[in-house]
Amino acid sequence: MSHLPPLRLHNSHTRSLEVVTPITPDNFRVYFCGPTVYDRVHLGNLRSMLCADILIRFLRARYPRVTYVRNITDIDDKIIIRAHENQEPIEALTHRTIEDFHEDLAALNILPPDIEPRATQHIEAMLHMIEQLINRGHAYVAEGNVLFDVRSFPSYGALSGRSLDSLRAGTRIDVASYKRDPGDFVLWKPSPPGEPGWESPYGRGRPGWHIECSAMSQHYLGDSFDIHGGGSDLLFPHHENERAQSLCCAPKNEFARHWLHVGMLLSNSEKMSKSLGNFHTIRDALDHAPAEALRLLYLSSHYRSMLDFTWEKLDEARRIMDRFYRALEKTPPHKNTPPPGAIIHALSDDLNTPLALTELHQFADAAMTGQQDAADHLYAAGQLLGLFASTPGEWFQGDTASLDTSKIEQKIEERLAARKAKDFAKADAIRDQLAEQGILLEDGPNGTTWRKA
RNA sequence: GGUCCGAUGGCAGAAUGGCUAUGUAGCGGACUGCAAAUCCGUGUAUGUGGGUUCGAUUCCCGCUCGGACCUCCA
Numbered sequence: 001m002s003h004l005p006p007l008r009l010h011n012s013h014t015r016s017l018e019v020v021t022p023i024t025p026d027n028f029r030v031y032f033c034g035p036t037v038y039d040r041v042h043l044g045n046l047r048s049m050l051c052a053d054i055l056i057r058f059l060r061a062r063y064p065r066v067t068y069v070r071n072i073t074d075i076d077d078k079i080i081i082r083a084h085e086n087q088e089p090i091e092a093l094t095h096r097t098i099e100d101f102h103e104d105l106a107a108l109n110i111l112p113p114d115i116e117p118r119a120t121q122h123i124e125a126m127l128h129m130i131e132q133l134i135n136r137g138h139a140y141v142a143e144g145n146v147l148f149d150v151r152s153f154p155s156y157g158a159l160s161g162r163s164l165d166s167l168r169a170g171t172r173i174d175v176a177s178y179k180r181d182p183g184d185f186v187l188w189k190p191s192p193p194g195e196p197g198w199e200s201p202y203g204r205g206r207p208g209w210h211i212e213c214s215a216m217s218q219h220y221l222g223d224s225f226d227i228h229g230g231g232s233d234l235l236f237p238h239h240e241n242e243r244a245q246s247l248c249c250a251p252k253n254e255f256a257r258h259w260l261h262v263g264m265l266l267s268n269s270e271k272m273s274k275s276l277g278n279f280h281t282i283r284d285a286l287d288h289a290p291a292e293a294l295r296l297l298y299l300s301s302h303y304r305s306m307l308d309f310t311w312e313k314l315d316e317a318r319r320i321m322d323r324f325y326r327a328l329e330k331t332p333p334h335k336n337t338p339p340p341g342a343i344i345h346a347l348s349d350d351l352n353t354p355l356a357l358t359e360l361h362q363f364a365d366a367a368m369t370g371q372q373d374a375a376d377h378l379y380a381a382g383q384l385l386g387l388f389a390s391t392p393g394e395w396f397q398g399d400t401a402s403l404d405t406s407k408i409e410q411k412i413e414e415r416l417a418a419r420k421a422k423d424f425a426k427a428d429a430i431r432d433q434l435a436e437q438g439i440l441l442e443d444g445p446n447g448t449t450w451r452k453a
Numbered sequence: 454g455g456u457c458c459g460a461u462g463g464c465a466g467a468a469u470g471g472c473u474a475u476g477u478a479g480c481g482g483a484c485u486g487c488a489a490a491u492c493c494g495u496g497u498a499u500g501u502g503g504g505u506u507c508g509a510u511u512c513c514c515g516c517u518c519g520g521a522c523c524u525c526c527a
Contacts, residue, residue, distance in 0.1 A: 015457085015458095032527090033527070034527085035527075036525085036526080041527085042527090044526090044527060045526090045527045046527080047527065048527040049527075051527090076525085077525080078525070078526095160456080160457085160522080160523090161456065161457065162455080162456050162457085162522090162523075163455095163456090166455050166456065166523085167455085167456095167523065209525085229527095230527060231526075231527030232458090232521065232522080232527085233521070233522070233525095233526055233527065234526075234527070235457095235521095235522070236456090236522060236523070237522090237523085237524090238526090261527095262527065263458090263521085264520080264521065264527080265527085266520080269519075269520075270520085271520080271521070271526090272527095273525095273526060273527095274525090274526075275525075275526075297465095300465065300466070300476085301465080301466070302466085302467085304458090305458090305459075305466095306458090306459080306519095306520065306521080308465095310464095312464080313464080313465070316464085316465075316476085316477055316478085319477075320476070320477075322490095323476095323490095326490075326491085330491095346467095352467075354465090354466055354467055354475085354476095355466090355467055355468080355474095355475090357466090357467095357475080357476080358466090358467070358474070358475040358476075359475095361475060361476060362475085368491075368492090369492095419486080422486080424486055424487070427486090427487090428486095428487070428488085431487095431488080431489095440488095440489070441488085441489075442488090442489045442490055443485075443487095443488080443489075443490090444489090444490070444491090449490095451489095
């Protein structure tokens with residue numbers, strides 16, 4: 001491993017590029033914030049999951065053991081409201097949404113985390129943490145709520161680079177009167193009858209949003225771990241609050257050594273979000289283009305920059321995948337080649353996937369001319385990026401079970417006969433007819449092949 | 454209002470104190486009965502005003518514009 005370039009990542013805590021050195025090299029520990037399961041995830045949510053996927057694949061190639069935890073928030077006001085609107089039990093809503101979530105990510109070839117803890121299964125750990133925070137003087141009970149006392153943690157604001165006083169000046173919402181400081185946030189709040197709740201020393205209630213991540217990361221990864229990531233919109237207040245809770249419980253520790261934040265996906269130059277209504281679900285995108293085209297689109301911009309989603313860009317990504325698969329079709333790769341150094345190098349530099357993709361283009365050009373090593377490199381590089389899960393045949397012809405391939409072959413024979421007879425009008429008519437059914441013909445030196453449009 | 458990030462060719466997008474990627478789209482050509490695919494060729498860019506420097510797209514400052522966060526958000 002010593003010959004590999006060091007992995008450098010941008011740490012949003014220090015706002016600089018840093019060499020990542022694991023706390024314990026025998027177990028590289030990563031935590032990413034997962035979804036709140038009240039509705040299907042959309043293309044914006046997907047971006048951080050996909051960024052994490054690239055990071056994890058790359059870490060697994062470099063370290064003997066990687067533990068990747070991604071949580072599921074399955075208790076939250078939005079869930080309660082949605083379940084009420086749908087007139088269905090909360091468990092039915094969360095169960096269905098989680099299944100959809102897994103299905104969507106699997107379609108994108110996003111590897112599952114090693115551990116996917118759910119908030120409702122870790123209430124006890126949260127209550128334990130809340131108790132510790134109260135005992136240490138970092139939290140207080142007020143009107144049935146337990147609140148974190150931000151003034152008790154001098155380093156509050158250090159992660160997101162803001163001061164409590166500047167926050168106070170900008171507060172736009174009504175502040176509950178029982179808060180000691182407007183920045184104090186809920187660790188535990190009462191649940192009225194009819195809403196989900198758990199018994200606790202503070203009465204029947206449910207956890208605040210931030211405490212679950214502190215409790216679950218501590219439970220599965222310990223008081224200090226290597227990378228904590230999520231969308232850049234989580235930096236404040238979510239991650240700032242997590243950090244405050246965790247460090248107040250375990251003051252001698254680091255909590256997360258390295259903070260990674262993924263840039264927002266935009267739609268018409270605005271953040272794609274449910275509240276703005278400018279979102280597309282993953283299913284929408286998959287109806288439009290293959291999953292690997294979507295993956296390539298995400299890879300084509302750096303994870304920290306914003307990515308303005310358009311259908312045109314998705315189409316372009318699909319054409320690029322077409323070319324990669326053509327290259328692999330031309331020169332079938334050997335499957336066990338290690339990823340080429342240029343890719344390792346690009347990813348080592350803060351996961352520079354756009355730079356890595358330029359290398360894929362070079363390999364594809366060479367593979368197109370029949371160079372075996374280039375095809376091997378193209379394939380191995382793509383594998384590291386989660387691409388080329390299909391064969392070229394599957395890519396171009398799709399699920400042939402749903403098509404009458406013998407009929408297509410028959411039409412191709414008919415057209416061939418027409419061409420031999422110089423009856424080009426008939427030959428073109430057959431081609432047009434197939435095109436209407438979404439079948440494109442290509443006359444190559446080795447005969448005519450077909451592919452799906 | 455506060456904090457932060459960004460601005461590179463039609464679009465996407467790297468890199469770099471001097472040699473100006475890469476892709477895609479466009480255009481021209483080869484190949485083809487015609488297409489498609491493939492190949493060859495080709496034009497266009499560092500928001501703006503200063504500063505540092507022999508030299509700035511790159512470093513520094515101002516300005517403009519865009520976005521995110523400050524409220525649930527990936």
